[in-house]
Amino acid sequence: MEGKELISVLESIQRERGISQSTLLEGIREALFSAYKKKYSRPPRDLQVVLDEKKDQLKVFVKKLVVKNVKNPAVEISMEDALKINPDVKINDEVEVEVNPLDFSRIAASTGKYVMMQQIVEREKDKLYEEFKKKEGSLISGTVRYRTDKFILVDLGKLEGIIPERETLPSRGYKQGERVLVYVMRVTREPKGPHIVLSQTHPNFLRRLFEMEVPEIEEGIVKIRQIKREPGKRAKVVVESRDERIDPVGACVGLRGSRIKAILREIGPEKVDIIKYSSDPAEFIKNALKPAEIYQVKVDPDKKEAKVIVKDEQLSLAIGANGENVKLAAKLTGWQIDIRSVGQIERESAFLRSIPGVGEKTLVSLRESGFLTLKDILRGGVNNLARIEGIGPKMAEKIFKRAKELMEK
Known part of the structure; x- marks a missing residue:
């Protein structure tokens, strides 16, 4: 391949695949290094590739040792030939010699071409890995390709990612061609290219949705303290405001529920309770048990136990389906919570009278x-x-x- 043609190919690869010229030249250098070694059964000394764009030439240089009698032309040069390059050269000096890649033979050149292409492919993998590694911990949009028993394959444009079954929302169908917003959990290097693991059940999936929909969170005025989820069922998000004039719960809900509705569209039927943080344990526990209305909270700070009293009609709401409401509240607060209704207490304490x-x-x-x-x-x-x-x-x-x-x- 002539220099002009090679430069054209390099520019094309650089433009279409987004690989820098220095990276491509390094790939060519490694390819020529391999071809040189195959030809002479010995690696070259400091092989360098220089691209002269003005003359449309690709030049290859190696260093050779100046000797009286040449035994290995791959790494040695005679005094007579060395003097033509540098008139001041001496025995045991090193001189830089231009070599013709075509002299490495067709087989060697073929090997070099293969290595060069492999290097380009590897550089492209590295570039994609670095690009998606930066997206780790953020949300990206993709399209469902297909679903298996163990995972869902999602087309992310340049690459594909998987949502493991445990990271999928139980109530969602994930139909082929459906657009999905996903959380990038992990990006790792693999021989076949970057391996991308996605999630819709991770607490940070919900956190990023709130950050995306609520400007006050992005600006740092409203802070999300913690999130606990039963994916597909219920989630509780604890928020606080750094500005007394801003209601953190109202900011997250939005005008006529516009912000929370946008979030709910991404997580299906999962219910989301937005909880206002309080440094007072009793008040925080009361808030954490929403949407139930709490009558009274008694706390034992030493044991971190709380006894909660609700009206009879609020008992099932406070406990939640399969106990999910009280379980999430306990996880949020770090307190053991025992809920009783007014009627239960009156019946159980009647014996005292x-x-x-x-x-x-x-x-x-x-x-x-x-x-x-x-x-x-x-x-x-x-x-x-x-x-x-x-x-x-x-x-x-x-x-x-x-x-x-x-x-x-």
């Missing part, structure tokens, strides 16, 4: 101290009951004994 000496004041003291049910009394024990104002050791013993009798029935 039958104990001689227990009046309304005692009942109030018990409730204020967190002893709301039979289980609370048995779990607390006689000693803890005796510490409550207005209840001595004898009364504590009576209450505990009566609770134990009723529990054993």
